[in-house]
Amino acid sequence: MTAFTSIRRNALGALTILAGATLCTLSAHAQSYPVSGSQRATAQQVSERGIPLSELAPNAPDSYTVKRGDTLWGISGLFLKSPWRWPELWGMNLQAIANPHRIFPGQTLYLDKNGGFARLSTTPPGSTEPETVRVSPRTRTESLGDAALPTLKPHLIEPFLVEPIVVDAQVLQQAPRIIATTEERVLMAAGDRAYVRGDQASPLQVEGGDPRQFRVFRDAVALKDPATGEILGYEAQYLGKAELIRGESFEDVPNGRGNYTAEYVPATIDLKATKEEIRAGDRLLPMAARGAFVTYTPRAPQMDVEARVVALYGSAALAYAAQNQVVAISVGTQDGVEPGHVLTLLTRDTRVKDVSDGKSASVKLPNENNGTAMVFRTFERVSYALLLEIRNGVRVGDRLVNPK
Template sequence: MSKHHAIKIFSTFVMLSVVSSLSGAATEIKGDSPSEYVVKKGDTLWDIAGVFLQSPWKWPSLWEKNSQIKNPHLIYPDDVIYLLYRNGEPYFSTSKGGSGKLSPKVRAVGKFSPITAIPRVAMQAFVGDHRIVDASRIGKMPYVLAGVGLRDLIGSGDEIYIRGALDPEFNQYQIYRIGKVYGIKDGLSTENSEIIKIGTVDLLEKEGDISRAIVTESNGLIKKGDIIVRGHALQLQPLYYLAAAPQGVTGKIISAVNQAHKITRYDGVVLNLGVDTGVFPGHVFSVLKAPRQVKDPRTGEMVLISNQVIGELMIVNVFENLSYGIILNAKGIVSPGDSIVPVQ
């Protein structure tokens, strides 16, 4: 029997039923919150938490771990989530696969995967295919010199020449194209380049600083000058643990991953927060619209509108000086230049 269809037998099925330690948790429950919810395939943790809570990122705080279910983020389709109260304080319990009984329980591991914080397809493009590197490194990286036979149009199955130092003991490399450069104008002390994965090559032979390789995968035409990076593309984390960002950490959206000026739900954004700020994947921020002036339609005078919370975003990948985030919720138009602050 394959591990994907292995059967995990629980000797006793135990419901999660531990009171939250969150002070004032009752105020976090929505007035129209249901008493139970059946998890469906395609649900996300953010959406389910939003069914019950005014602040979805506080989802883990209304659970406590026990030996039966070790992680409140490990929720599966067909699970039933219950909103219960003890001494006036809310807490969540769950029964697996729709069973509300305290009885032996069998689950086919691999039938379903745990639901994710947000749709995986929304993250894949700019988590798996985008990186940010110190711009000073670009000129030192190996690059595509030409196609074999001096072809200008290079795609999957074609052979290419690479110039630069490659490790002959390492066979597979990624091809990246240089994208947008972020620097002083974005509040950074050094220039950082976004690089976008467009293909994969296998090394065939090497002589001096010239190597021959075959393109095994491509997302588009490969060009002369595209850079070569050792290793595999960045992978999505299996789970993102929702949590409020550290207090005192603030930043701004400096660009949309797709270069759009109007950013909506599940769009990717580039943030001016790096590893030294202490942010991690899963941290949630509020998005603030910058103060702006609007014209009063009656008096004609200009009126200053202060900061407004227009949405939330979650960190999905952190680099030395920048990070990628994804918009979880947008109540208005999110734009480059909008500020981000820890959710409350």
């Protein structure tokens, strides 16, 4: 085996791997991340001449070698003032990279500044040689799909794809409830066995087609629009996961008179994982189907958005949310909001007394840009957004608007 493996991109953009005397073709289509028509149009427009130098980040490097763990968002932030404008980054490199998600560790991106405009390329300015990437020795034939860069680091979002749930209060009230555990414990954790009573109309059964995996929730807290006080939905507090072992049933029990009486027996569950301690009265909802993590494509909404932070996810005791935390906002699918939409956070309205002239008049201060959030999960009237870049703590009532 040679001391290194070389990956070379040919004129058609195909990837091949050269390992000693063996030539193998790499499958570069294992993953297909979405690229919208508007994003492609933006990229094509920019590719004609590049972007103005004024749109570059102040410390944009002349070149950058992609590393494992990088994200499209992070690389965009190196070169552009606004990372969500990644289609423009792609447009700067449209000739070399047909899909912006097909950037791999080891590739070097070069910044070419000419005539007041900038472009990115996978070859040094003035060079026509195809790109060569050196990587460590690996299996001679492999898929590069899993090595392609995600937009954001998956671990920031994946836990929240199943945790927050917005329901009608009645849905949770009618869901199966935990009534007891073994040894009469008050609090339960992962590994404990518990007993559950379902709705009379649809008792819990272990039969083909019925769910066996459940999530455990508590309460249904109203999510209110800070501006109007209107209830937008109810957020159930996620507690953990459970597996249904035995369904509800009736058992014939001797009644002492030589006869038997049919007596109700609750369903049995095992708690598989717990985020917080579980107790009697907590409710079960079927585990939602969960596919593989999908890369989000940050982009500006096409319609006008005016939203407010309605809750900080995780604890009612939180007063401020920080970077990489999650907030619920007052817009959802009925407003046209989609996963990947990027919004600018503004500070909440603040008033001060102007005592400079001795009159103490109340003056409203301007709403300041406080960072960026990206929507990643939507419900009808509420969405959850990840705080990407935050200058100060985010509070309930802070505004979110279209990025400028």
